[in-house]
Amino acid sequence: MPPLPEAAAARLSALGNQMRTLSDTFVGYPCSQDFSYPEIIPLLGYAINNVGDPFGESIYRENTFALEREVVAFFQQHLRAPAEQTWGYMTSGGTEGNLYGLYLAREIHPDGIIYYSEHTHYSAAKLVRVLGARSIMIRGQDNGEIDYEDLRETIRIHRDAPPIILANIGTTMHGAVDNLTTIRAMLKDMAISRSYIHADAALSGMLLPWVDDPQPFGFDAGVDSIAVSGHKFIGSPMPCGVVLAGRRHVDRVARSVEYVGCMDTTIAGSRNAVTPVILWSAIQRWGADGFRERMGRCLEMADYAIAAFARHGIKAWRHPNSITVVFPRPRDSVIRNWQIAPSGDIAHIITMPHVTRTMIDRVVAETAGLTQQQP
Numbered sequence: 001m002p003p004l005p006e007a008a009a010a011r012l013s014a015l016g017n018q019m020r021t022l023s024d025t026f027v028g029y030p031c032s033q034d035f036s037y038p039e040i041i042p043l044l045g046y047a048i049n050n051v052g053d054p055f056g057e058s059i060y061r062e063n064t065f066a067l068e069r070e071v072v073a074f075f076q077q078h079l080r081a082p083a084e085q086t087w088g089y090m091t092s093g094g095t096e097g098n099l100y101g102l103y104l105a106r107e108i109h110p111d112g113i114i115y116y117s118e119h120t121h122y123s124a125a126k127l128v129r130v131l132g133a134r135s136i137m138i139r140g141q142d143n144g145e146i147d148y149e150d151l152r153e154t155i156r157i158h159r160d161a162p163p164i165i166l167a168n169i170g171t172t173m174h175g176a177v178d179n180l181t182t183i184r185a186m187l188k189d190m191a192i193s194r195s196y197i198h199a200d201a202a203l204s205g206m207l208l209p210w211v212d213d214p215q216p217f218g219f220d221a222g223v224d225s226i227a228v229s230g231h232k233f234i235g236s237p238m239p240c241g242v243v244l245a246g247r248r249h250v251d252r253v254a255r256s257v258e259y260v261g262c263m264d265t266t267i268a269g270s271r272n273a274v275t276p277v278i279l280w281s282a283i284q285r286w287g288a289d290g291f292r293e294r295m296g297r298c299l300e301m302a303d304y305a306i307a308a309f310a311r312h313g314i315k316a317w318r319h320p321n322s323i324t325v326v327f328p329r330p331r332d333s334v335i336r337n338w339q340i341a342p343s344g345d346i347a348h349i350i351t352m353p354h355v356t357r358t359m360i361d362r363v364v365a366e367t368a369g370l371t372q373q374q375p
């Protein structure tokens with residue numbers, strides 16, 4: 001390949017410096033930044049591609065299926081998904097995983113209605129449009145959970161259509177977990193025989209396995225499919241995720257494709273073959289015990305942040321087992337300086353593993369108006 005022109009190299013070097021500076025103020029989004037994966041570099045010289053079903057054989061053998069299968073197995077184990085009854089693959093992120101779960105649900109129940117709360121990630125409305133599915137948005141409670149009464153009443157009015165519930169296992173803004181036990185009891189109580197529950201566990205799907213007393217969140221809580229992001233708690237320089245679903249559901253959509261010699265069970269055709277190496281490597285490095293210890297530190301940091309806000313008379317709070325610290329929306333300069341995502345009159349910081357006490361002290365001081373960081 002021709003060498004990179006000097007001017008282009010200089011631009012990339014400036015971009016690197018910009019990232020380094022920005023990383024010091026990265027407290028508003030749920031993406032870990034405490035990683036380093038030099039082991040992927042030798043693989044970047046090949047046209048690796050995980051096209052097709054990672055559990056099949058493909059004619060395209062420059063793939064990382066073997067590692068992808070181990071990543072899926074790790075998620076199956078910790079999302080309490082029986083390996084013989086479930087299947088999964090690595091997605092481009094939580095959004096693709098949610099699309100996959102809703103796609104399966106719509107294939108199984110073409111006459112179904114998708115219910116999701118107003119606190120659901122903004123991409124849900126787009127996904128139901130992509131699928132051309134009927135959907136109804138349900139009121140949310142102030143704490144971020146779905147309003148169970150509104151859900152019950154709405155399902156009752158539409159009893160002829162199978163409910164497809166998009167449950168939040170950790171909402172974007174509040175880190176709230178919709179109660180799967182309550183939702184399942186509601187469906188049982190109404191004698192609804194055809195239904196589907198997809199769990200959007202983008203962040204909390206890799207937090208709840210590491211706490212002592214998690215809210216119900218996995219297949220043992222009755223979900224039909226679950227989507228988790230890989231670049232959030234585990235951390236990755238490239239967005240990625242894992243989706244798991246009941247095998248019997250996936251069998252409904254699987255088609256054999258001669259061109260690549262394997263089953264077409266995934267949404268994307270060509271798929272990232274580097275991200276399986278990244279998650280596999282993280283799993284090898286941390287293991288379940290390492291993730292548990294890391295989550296413990298994140299929870300401690302979340303409590304540190306709440307106490308720091310309280311010292312300045314600012315009320316901040318979090319849900320149990322959540323590292324999303326909610327506080328009143330600060331002024332725009334704080335939002336800009338600290339890359340904080342606002343929503344109406346609230347905002348949050350998320351104490352991902354790279355967030356330090358110093359960062360929290362500075363963000364709290366600035367929110368309280370004691371200091372002004374130079375942008």
Ligand SMILES: Cc1ncc(COP(=O)(O)O)c(C=O)c1O
Pocket residue numbers: 030092093094095096121123170171172200202203229230239240241
């Ligand atoms: C609850 C929830 N669902 C879905 C998503 C989308 O995930 P991704 O950005 O991995 O596509 C997010 C992202 O923050 C989220 O918080």
